[in-house]
Amino acid sequence: MVRDIVTYPDPILAAEAGEVEEVTPEIQALIDDMVETMxxxxxxxxxxxQVGRSLRIITVDPSGPSARDALTVLINPRITCTEGEQESxxxxLSVVDATCTFKRAQKITVEGLNKNGDPVTLEFEDFPAIVFQHEIDHLHGVLIIDHVSRLKRALYDKKVRKRLKRA
Ligand SMILES: [Zn+2]
Known part of the structure; x- marks a missing residue:
């Protein structure tokens, strides 16, 4: 089932997400919905x-919606090592009408559980490393607008307030 995307400034996007204690059928159904929605x-x-559940789960497919051949699901992911720097x-989807440019690590090591609840350690570099850092940020309540200057952030907030007033 395709779920609705929660958008900024919804407070759930600023909260620290909770650890998944057990990979139940409900969690697996949520993961299926997340992949479909993505x-x-x-x-x-x-x-x-981003779909309104404050849990540490991410789905990533850097190959994009047409190729769909590089899907990774991670539960309770944790970045254990970073290397280098790249501009990003x-x-x-949750920060409507914003493009932010800032620095990310070039290469990362991530530990977590796969969809079956088995522990995995994965390494990513370049664009896939960016996507994982972006999604793991969400689990800590961090958005792309938290990475830019206070001025840019203030301008974006003003734009959002205007849009909410119109709605
Ligand atoms: Zn995002």
Whole structure:
């Protein structure tokens, strides 16, 4: 089932997401919905808070919605090692009409559980590393607008307030 995307300034996007204690059928159903939603919205990644569930789950497919051949699901992911630096220009389904440019690590090591609840350690570099860092940020209540200057952030907040007033 395709779920609705929660957008900024919804407070769930600013909250620290909770650890998944057990990979139950309900959690697996949520993961299936997240993957379906990610592809339907033409995203390359999604975090559970973006569909209104404050849980540490991410789905990532840097190959995009047309290829769909590089899907990774991670539960309770944790970045254990970072290396280097790269410039990143990012958008987010939850941060409407914003593009933010800032620095991310070039290479990361991530530990977590796969969809079956088995522990995995994965390494990513370049664009896939960016997507994982972006989605793991969501689990800590961090959005792309938290990575830019206070002035840019203030301008974006003003734009959002205007849009909410119109709605
Ligand atoms: Zn995002």
């Amino acid at each position: 592809y339907a919205k033409e995203g390359v990644g999604l975090a559970a808070p 220009e990012e958008r987010c």
